[in-house]
Amino acid sequence: MEKIGVAIVGPGNIGTDLLFKIRRSNCLDLKWVIGIKESEGIRIAKSYGIKTNITGLEPMLEDSEVKIVFDATSAAPHIENAPLYKAAGKIAIDLTPASVGPFVVPSVNIDKLVGEPNINMVTCGGQATVPIVYAVHRAAGAEYAEIVACISSKSAGPGTRQNIDEFTQTTANAICKVGGAKKGKAIIVLNPAEPPIIMTNTIYVKVEKPDCQAIEKSVMDMVKQVGSYVPGYRLRVPPLLEDGVVTVIVEVEGKGDFLPKYSGNLDIMNCAAVAAAERLVAAMSGKVGR
């Protein structure tokens, strides 16, 4: 299969971990890594013979082989960069909170987003929980969905910490827009325990038709599907139904590419971004669907 050229902008912790994941892909070819200074990420990119630049996007934008750009900078630079990617005819996969384009959760809605110039990866909690909300919704109708994401303190970077409201609001938004719930709420808790805990996510869904078997089957299928692109995604507590409310708990362990294994929250964002790109590539080459 012919590989499609891609680029990473912002080789910080997330961008560098992403580099390892893209290199494992059999349909993505990492052509460029763009930073703003000499860094560990740039050094690693060079060591693999990937082209790098730290003085601007231009050489990458001008490279017609690059079709998809992963932007792992932060909200403000992404808002500035987004129109440049679009003008250069490149699809942007936005890992920042900028939300320039629509939310994507690969196991739920990627097929509807083929042709979009810019898609947003929601939040780590969104990638972990929206598939379950959707799975319960398609089986039983979701009147209300609420999620509690718990991540280790060590895996919460300064961006998350300075604007934790952004996490709760964006995730709640995606629970409704992508997950299908009529109303949504998201809660995040940081836990400093040592050794660091792995990410846990609890999903509560108040359902319209409490059909146990249908819910269980749908959730099990979904866990398998997400697990196909997030290797550390596992069910901790299978669907429990009480008083019309379904409770599911999942955990996410990272692969430990560049970031430690406990940062499943960061890993799932990158895994989902790669899965989104791979499915867009499949759609581009005429093989729409999964």
Added chain:
Amino acid sequence: MQKINIVDTTLRDGSHAVSHKFTLDQVKDVAAGLDQAGVDYIEISHGDGLSGSSQNYGWALTSDKDRLAVASNVIKNANLTVLLIPGIGTIEDLEMAKANGAKAARIATHVTEADIAEQHIKFSKKLGLTTFGFLMMSHMESKAKILEQAKLLESYGSDVVYMADSAGAMLPEEVGEKIAELKSNLHVPVGFHAHNNLGLAIANALAAVKAGATYLDGSLRGLGAGAGNAQTEVLIGVLEKYNQPTKIDFYKIVDAAEDILAPIATRPQIIDKSALMLGYAGVYSSFLIHTERAAKRFKLDPRDILAELGKRKMVGGQEDMIIDVAYKLFQQKQKEN
């Protein structure tokens, strides 16, 4: 001698003890009683802070907004206060509180996570609210760590910094040492929030005062999560005997507890086996009622669930992990049988 300021949290922490089912009439009556007795700060919020009403923490009978509005109508002198836990509530909740009469806001984080409160403390200050930084589960960390985090809260603009013994797990000497460390290194006043899981709420509050705290939390009849808080009316009596002045009228606060609060309380505020286990194992007090429910659902001893939660070092807000632990213990039992 410096006056001790009292923050009464009957209508916030006490909300746990009634499973968040205060009616608006009850809120109005309690707030009026506290105000007439001379309480400085009257805290009203869901037990888990603004926007805490949820599947995870328990659905409130009435909205934060309505409870604040009825209270603000009857409060004449006290400062109507709210609590917000970043990760659960957002700055929009602070705007709502301000619009409904709040004069003060307490921003609470786990004792090691003060930096997630920067956004909310700065916003609260901008709204003109008296702003408290509030460190929960302080039994889990050393005095050096608590001071480091307290200094962050101070640097964001907190007017008061609180240390909370959310698990009711601390001993008086420990409270004294940790408060003294804060008192001698911070410029802002220091406060203490006690829980009574080991029967030490009043003793710990006193230890805090002796070490320099000038703000204390209490609740009528001790109504609160776990075995409850320092009992406000007892605290006032004890402080008077120590010649520590407060603005509160002793008889009036005792009457508020006896005549207004007692008829409302739905469960006895005692140190039963589960509450004692919270203090003993160092588990967040709000876990109590959720644990009892899970124990019933999965036919387990609540103490086993609490011991495991303590071992896993779960922090405030992780009520969902009660189900996780109960489910695991249930599975183990199934295998053994």
